[in-house]
Amino acid sequence: MSRTDTGAPERPTGTEPTEPDRQRRSLTERLLAVRELSLLIALGLLVLVTTVRNDRFLSGQSVKDLLLGCAILVILAVGQTLVIVTRNVDLSVGSILGLVAFATGTLFLSAPGTPWPVALVVGVALGALCGVINGGLIAVARVPALVITLGTLYAFRGVDYYWASGRQINAADMPSSFLRLGNQTVLGVPVLFLVALVVVAAVGFYLRSYHSGRELYAIGSEPAAARLSGIPVGRRVFAVFVANGALAGLAGVLYAARFGTLDAAAGTGLELQVVAAAVVGGVAIFGGSGSAYGAALGAVLLTTIGSSLAVLRIDPFWQQAVVGALILAAIGLDRLLALRVAARLRGRSAHGA
Amino acid sequence: MTADAPGTDGAPLLVLDGVTKSFGAVAALRGVHLALHAGEAHALVGENGAGKSTLVKILAGAHPPDSGEMTLDGQPLRLRGPADARAAGIAVIYQEPTLFPDLSVAENIFMGRQPLRGLRRIDSAAMNRDAERLFQRLGVRIDPTRPARGLSIADQQLVEIAKAISFDARVLVMDEPTAALSGVEVERLFAVARSLCERGAAVLFISHRFDEVFDLCHRVTVLRDGAWVSSDPAADLTVDEVVRRMVGRDVSSLYPKQVAELRDTLLEVRGLTRAGVFTDVSFSVRGGEIVALAGLVGAGRSEVARAVFGIDRYDAGEVRVAGRGVPAGRPGRAIAAGMALVPEDRRQQGLVMELSVERNATLARRRALSRLGLLLGGAERAEARSWTRRLQVKAARLNAPVATLSGGNQQKVVLAKWLATEPRILIIDEPTRGIDVGTKSEVHRLLSELAGEGLAILMISSELPEVLGMADRVLVMHEGRLVRELSRAEADETSIMYAATGQGVTA
Structure with a gap:
């Protein structure tokens, strides 16, 4: 019995020397990169084809419209990524956006002198409150988030309708400083898009580089194992819904600033676009994988398809079909990549006798 | 010791x-x-x-x-x-x-404790290095950056x-x-x-x-x-x-092996090859015979079994049941030909943990038990009852989820599921892994009984006493090849381990 063999760091014979210090990108990360690259290529091809057919597609105004158009979807998709990564889903984001947008208008209507940063804070806080309701119900009821947020989708929208009771808020009711936020550009880039970029970068960085961010992936990948590893699963999931609510609130304020005209139906049906953007962006619907960058690219791609089909004068019917095909293609690509990786990993076992 | x-x-x-x-x-x-x-x-x-x-x-x-x-x-x-x-x-x-299957191996090890650098960010390079160091200490080579899936x-x-x-x-x-x-x-x-x-x-x-x-x-x-x-x-x-x-009692005999008369060859495998996994594997199993496939973990034993059963494809070779070829990659045809596979990982491959004992036991027989495409509870329950009684499955109720059973009883349910298809060939991978002594000997007695009834049994086992106690013949695999065939008389711990570690094979 080799009592002295304490497994000290001396290298066992028979293994090739390893280079632990070699800088290399992890296999897991490389996969994500491949996935995001494929989205960029698809986006590039789409822009290229559309521009060849109609060179106005790349004109300054058109690009500006595109960036403006995708900003809100990008923010929502990134928020949804936080949720989906934990093997949950939030269907209430469209309703939260509508409720917050209407609340923002009402705030300006009832207190005309309100500076816009205050409206922003109020909107984000209201969104976060909706997230608290979602997260709280999920934690208490122990029912899948799909069902809870389907309920709050109607509940929040109902509150919105009750509150608005048929009224509409117009741009004239809101201060111009606030409305400028929705259209202003910095060096030609819309402020809205810059806000979206900041959100993408912050969430992407958080998910990749922080303990709690990685724990979200762990929760989505294998909830039982996450519990056994001492991850506070309930608390993390609750926080994720609050964060997503806050981001939906932010999107609601920006929606109000951009469109100016608000009624209780704002953002209806947006939740499915948001989930579609995340899935096209490579966020696995069963959790555990995907990135904020991918989801953002998915949102940009979906928006670009919309405007490019309009530029190409293609029937809106086809737009739906193309989005559908894109979702299926994205899922197919994910599956293909998974199979390729499985094939490569086969036989790369640690055992060889 | x-x-x-x-x-x-x-x-x-x-x-x-x-x-x-x-x-x-x-x-x-x-x-x-x-x-x-x-x-x-x-x-x-x-x-x-x-x-x-x-x-x-x-x-x-x-x-x-x-x-x-x-x-x-x-x-x-x-x-x-x-x-x-x-x-x-x-x-x-x-x-x-x-x-966590989606996360890298290193992240799996250090989840929640990943080494940090500035701004409390995770230092992936350090994490991978630490993981590599741990694996060196254990003397194994696993890429810390690969996903745990697979x-x-x-x-x-x-x-x-x-x-x-x-x-x-x-x-x-x-x-x-x-x-x-x-x-x-x-x-x-x-x-x-x-x-x-x-x-x-x-x-x-x-x-x-x-x-x-x-x-x-x-x-x-x-x-x-x-x-x-x-x-x-x-x-x-x-x-x-x-x-x-x-x-709380004496276990009379852990390996109640009966000598069964050998009948015709039922399973014949010729030159089976799957690139990078196993190469040129040929063997045959006769009715009434228990053939053990021994070797170290990773030698390719389970993979051969999966290929024979048609779960995985193979690149060359053929599988014949009672002289007739079985197409590759078609588990349905393998079942129809009379094969049954009890997999190594019963949680993932053998049982639907949330379903009831009776549902699991009759899962492979849905077709035969259904009338006009409908699965009626009565037939299912009767079938499940007869098999669970024969195998002495200890379950509170037949409609209790399988997840609530102990490991040994889960294994019996898997066995019941496959025996209900009345196979002629039973491939069983690690039949008693994680099973207690009492149930172990029951499983062994059952296998021996089945062989006595004329079944051809191919048993994969990493437990040498089990191999030695149960098998009529021992096939030893090493790095994807069948390197040795030992009769019951020739087989002992030394001869098997010798072959399994690749010694005595042309170096």
Whole structure:
């Protein structure tokens, strides 16, 4: 019995020397990169084809419209990524956006002198409150988030309708400083898009580089194992819904600033676009994988398809079909990549006798 | 072999006193005592269902005990969750691996404890380096950056071990860590466990393999039916004595092998090859014969079985049942030809854990039991009842989810499922992995009986006593090739291990 063999760091014979210090990108990360690259290529091809057919597609105004158009979807998709990564889903984001947008208008209507940063804070806080309701119900009821947020989708929208009771808020009711936020550009880039970029970068960085961010992936990948590893699963999931609510609130304020005209139906049906953007962006619907960058690219791609089909004068019917095909293609690509990786990993076992 | 107990006069590090735990009406633990001393490896043995895994869950903080005291270093210990157990320095290697398939191996090891750099960011390079260092200590090569998805069971177990030792725990709990490991890896694991002991940690080791228990442990605690039976220095015990205490009776014969008359060749495999996995595998199995496929973990045994059954494709070769070819990659056709496969990982491949015992037992027979495409409860229940009775499955009710059964009984349900298809050829992968002694001998008796009825049985097993006790012939695989065929008379531990480690093969 080799009592002295304490497994000290001396290298066992028979293994090739390893280079632990070699800088290399992890296999897991490389996969994500491949996935995001494929989205960029698809986006590039789409822009290229559309521009060849109609060179106005790349004109300054058109690009500006595109960036403006995708900003809100990008923010929502990134928020949804936080949720989906934990093997949950939030269907209430469209309703939260509508409720917050209407609340923002009402705030300006009832207190005309309100500076816009205050409206922003109020909107984000209201969104976060909706997230608290979602997260709280999920934690208490122990029912899948799909069902809870389907309920709050109607509940929040109902509150919105009750509150608005048929009224509409117009741009004239809101201060111009606030409305400028929705259209202003910095060096030609819309402020809205810059806000979206900041959100993408912050969430992407958080998910990749922080303990709690990685724990979200762990929760989505294998909830039982996450519990056994001492991850506070309930608390993390609750926080994720609050964060997503806050981001939906932010999107609601920006929606109000951009469109100016608000009624209780704002953002209806947006939740499915948001989930579609995340899935096209490579966020696995069963959790555990995907990135904020991918989801953002998915949102940009979906928006670009919309405007490019309009530029190409293609029937809106086809737009739906193309989005559908894109979702299926994205899922197919994910599956293909998974199979390729499985094939490569086969036989790369640690055992060889 | 027996390790002598070092001075254990000092106060124990971790004490459980009178711990009870019930799940509903079932008492899993009834007043269990356990005292772990620093620098000592302590074995916990008992049949499946004796409460070992429940005890592990309590130590891990996953279940709170209903009553009883726990102390660590003389201080009362209250665990409100796994995080508390970690904070107290208790690391656990669970029986079933608990990995995150989407995350990298290194992240799996260091989840929640990843090394940080500026701005409290995770330092992936350092994390991968640390993981590599752990694997070197264990003497295995696993790429820390690969995703955990697709790791073999043995590799998953190694990642679990790496995770547990990365804690530098004061108490290391190992719930059957060796079930999927090969001999070399077990030795490595034990070397690490001993070095932890030397540094003053306490180790709790759970295993059904007595040679390992007596090799590693200084003290043995026996549980039976959730109750504490005894705790003694290993030096004062023999295997027979431990088994007697575990089952409360004498186990007459663990390997009740009957000699069956050999009939015609039923399964014939010629030149089976799957690039990078196994090469040119040829063998045949006759009716009434039990042929064991032996070899180290990773030698390609399970892969051959999967290919023969049609789950995986193969690049060359053919499979014939009773002289007729079976198409590759078509499990349905293999079943129709009379083949049945009881897989190694019953949780993932053999059972639908949430479904009831009867549903699982009749899963492979849905077609035959249905009338006009409808599956009627009556036929299903009758079928399930007859098989579960024959195999003596211990389940509260036939409609209880399989997940609630003990490991041994789950294995019986898998067997029932396949035997219900009335196969002529039974391929069984690790038939008694993680099963207690009593059930083990029942499974063995059953296999022997089935062979007697004319079934051809191909058994994959990593337990040499099982191979030697059960098989008429032993085929030994090494690195994807069949390197040796041994008759029952020729086969012994030395000859099998010799071939399995690739010695005596043209170098």
